[in-house]
Amino acid sequence: MNQTIEELHELLKEKKITSQELVQESLKKSHEVQEKYNAFVTILDEAKATEITDNPLSGIPFGIKDNYSTKDILSTGSSNTLKDYIPIFTATAVEKLLNAGAIPVNKTVLDEFGMGGTGTSGHTGIVLNPWDPTRMCAGSSAGSACAVASGVYPYALGSDTGDSIRKPAAYCGIVGYKPTYGMISRYGVFPFASSLDHCGVLTRSVADAAIVVDNMKGIDPQDMTSWDSKDLHLYEHVKDDVKGLHCCYIKELCNIESYPNPTEELKSHLENFKNKLELCKELGIEIEEVSVDSALLEALPSVYVAISCAEATSNMSNLTGLIFGPRGEGNNVFEMMMNHRTHGFSPLIKRRFVIGSYILQKENQERYFKNAQRVRRLLVDTWKKLFETYDAVILPVGTGPAKHLDGDKDILSHDTEVLEEHLQIGNFGGFPSITLPDGFINNLPVALNITGNCYNDETVLKIAYALESKMNYKNQIAKEGK
């Protein structure tokens, strides 16, 4: 189970292992990981082997984030509002994997409905980082990241509204990829902020990410924002040559001089990042430094809050406990809804609903919501402009390795907020974006991110693959260190 999809598929084909053995191993590891890190909402002990076909995913176990609707299988979104919800239909992306012969073995914990970046707000409790259980996995795809890093299976599904695949991947030392918006159908994925929500995958190698997304993508008549990507062959092109490509990094984010009081961690992280840019150059990729208006960059976190909270408030208005979910108590239907929502949601989510409602109020819309949308467009246009010259933007992920669960130990600074949040640009523009491990600081993994223009997923993936091949972090399994 510590191997890549490519390797497992070979072994299965050659009958050196069986699908049944993989399923059993994966379930056994699931229970261990659950015991240690609390990564799952449900472990599917009844999971059955499938026939081995030419599809590289056949017979291989995987994990599903618990905000994907799975027929007859508890799907909670890690929320008390859906703690007993067993859907009657399966998300398109999962359906496609099932058709490929892939075997779901568990449903993974997330921050409630994906609204959080710590992996601490799910209704089943905190997910611990397998490299260091005193630290967080980040979120919201915390359980998926934890499980893949722990070697439960080669991949797990995630969803990404701000950086919910790419940040936990970074903190857990694995690969996190969200393709262009609409490449994978969102049908059946519990919405957080529809204009920002992406499906994607967490793996331990770039090639695996390409294989999985090849099998998840496709136009879906049930999702009007999906598009036909049949001409994109991610895995087929993942090993293509990258010589002559142009990439850039943003000065304001990557230069240590931008930060008045940098921590040692930040210094090492950025230095490590610069070293990896040298590797890119060795691959024949031209790297240039570009400058982006810092006022625009600084607006990024609030733009995200405004848009995501506004959409979330509306998207989650269906959670009333009337048709599904535990029914609230009350003397009339409004009291029942209020009771359900008051008891069902965690305080963090309620806070976001209040912000979202405030922003959408008639008298505030222009000032907050519409302005946020305008700045979103400015940011996206700025990146699109970069993509006219460069094939991708390469940036470090976050300010260093995973943060402590006991937040007091980390120095949080306003100065580094944009560095912490910049992956959200990928959601604003719907850009293909992949995070991959690029080193260690204090025995904890750190990562970089490659983001390209819409529909250029092949390019983004081949850069990631080439760079991954120059480093030693491919397919690494988390070890509790020190």
Add this chain to the structure above:
Amino acid sequence: MGKYKAVIGLEMHCELKSNSKVFSSARNSYNEVPNDNITYLDLALPGTLPVVNKKCVHDALMMSMALNCTQPEYMYFDRKNYYYPDLPKGYQITQMDAPVGINGFVEIECKGEKKKIYIHDIHLEEDAASLDHFYDTTNIDYNRGGVPLLELVTEPCINSPEEAVAFLETMRSIYKYCDVSEADTKKGQIRCDVNVSIMDNDATELGTKVEMKNINSFSNVYDAICYEIKRQSELKEQGRYDEVEQETRRFDEETGTTIRMRSKADALDYKYFVDPNLPKFKIDPEWLEEIRNEIPLLANQRKEKYIKEQGLSDYDAGVIVKEREYAEYFENCIALGIETKTAANWLTTQILGFINKEEISLKDFYLTPTLLKQIIDEIDKGTLSTKLAKEVFYKALEEKKEPKNFISQENAQISDKNELETLINQILEENTHQVEEYKKGKTNLFDFFVGQVMKNTRGKANPVLTKEILKEKLEK
């Protein structure tokens, strides 16, 4: 009223015809089984997404053009957010920013006067579920949830209840002519919100507007407006106009009055924003042209044409254009060469009389214009008297056989009393002996006379009538 002028604005909701709902694949059809026309989206199950029904957009655009509105360059939808048990998603998908039509007008005729009613906007949205209230519970039927709805909003340019109803009638006719809706108030397919205010005849400033919600028949619209004008006028008359509040009321059918529901001050903020699940799309001008060409001639246009070109009376033309299928029947008759006045007469009297009595649609009426022509041709040839023609008409309908079957010498009955009397007199004269025998008491000879009549007419004589006349003559 006299002293005051009423200012009325209407919001008219009309359910559209379509196979599936406007954003879900569930059936859109009248269904008495609750929660049968539903799919996952109609219950807002987590992860479901709306997919817009192209036919509904097509029909909405057609109505937009039929009402002389301006169409937007891009089509998109907004969410109207509020919590209510009939709205499972917690928001209604509607159009706020860029409705399918704005700034239109429609011409109505009221009390012989023509008037333009201005349309503020017309937009496509989804209907809510229906609630059935019982003593201590409420049942929710999601069948209606997601049914396509066109809402049109007029400018406040209507000045009487008669005009309001004339407008609604005109709109219903347009919807039906364009075949986008059955527009049947009995099935709840049309619902109206009515805004009424009054002002001094010479005033320029509008009075306080009162809204009446969810009125489900045109006669109730009429009554509600009358009541509200009266209520407001009386208050104004008594110097208590400040008691007219900007509020929402409902019309109570039982008492014919309006009852306060809530003040406008309590109005919800619906927090409209563009639905990100339904991507903006450019409306192809070519498609728009195609749709424009599909708009049929509407009732008022046809009426004018029938009067001018076919020389019909205002009344006949009015009856014929009442339904598109009447007008089409009429036009088909004309196309077959039936004289206009004859076609109009048959349609407005015999045919409409028959289908109304039988409560069937003209579409299900057996005698197509081609079959009707068989009868009319015989009248023109003089083979059929008008009276006989009517009999053939009913006979054909009764037996669902082509009229020509009843027109042939073999089958056509002689039901003309005069004709039969002449014939019977002749027979009686030729059989004086039997007449005397009969009169002496040999009553079983009656059948002999009947037989003679039948023999003479080769069975065409109307037997009932024959017996009647014979009895009368013999009993004398």
